[in-house]
Amino acid sequence: KNEVEQSPQNLTAQEGEFITINCSYSVGISALHWLQQHPGGGIVSLFMLSSGKKKHGRLIATINIQEKHSSLHITASHPRDSAVYICAVLFFGNQFYFGTGTSLTVIP
């Protein structure tokens, strides 16, 4: 059983739609990362959260420590947002676990 659950696994949206990707984890963590992997394969870190909310451009990430849940939102989605989004959780003990990823396709 994966300690990090991510949903949905696949998501198709029309350009301009508001998108939400969810991540839930089972035990206490020290930090949570949202990663983006484009079809070319490279992985970049979008956000690192330990509490509250962060915003970067059209991307917003939130985390609720009590509920052990994080969301990644994309406003005014664009085809260039098409990628795999991965939740990575840093458990106490410096061990990272990853969600299974959400494959997002934004259609023009």
Add this chain to the structure above:
Amino acid sequence: DTAVSQTPKYLVTQMGNDKSIKCEQNLGHDTMYWYKQDSKKFLKIMFSYNNKELIINETVPNRFSPKSPDKAHLNLHINSLELGDSAVYFCASSQGFSPLHFGNGTRLTVT
């Protein structure tokens, strides 16, 4: 001036061979990782090195061995390659609560 660089980008080899993948980071990070990404894009940690000390060693076959000559380098050696080793391998580094920085990946194909 790439932050985390790994080589080679592609590696095609036959079963039974021994191969190495190199990783270097110029960020001054204390912790480096090797991850394996399977065909379903699921990332799984293989090894983690902190200040040249192995701190995580998941249940990977002992055919895989990490080698860290200094804190800027973490190389991955694989002996007696098997078909199931075919995957994309990512090196990454981090420092405390800083974002993870990934290399561009090495696509290993075992024939």
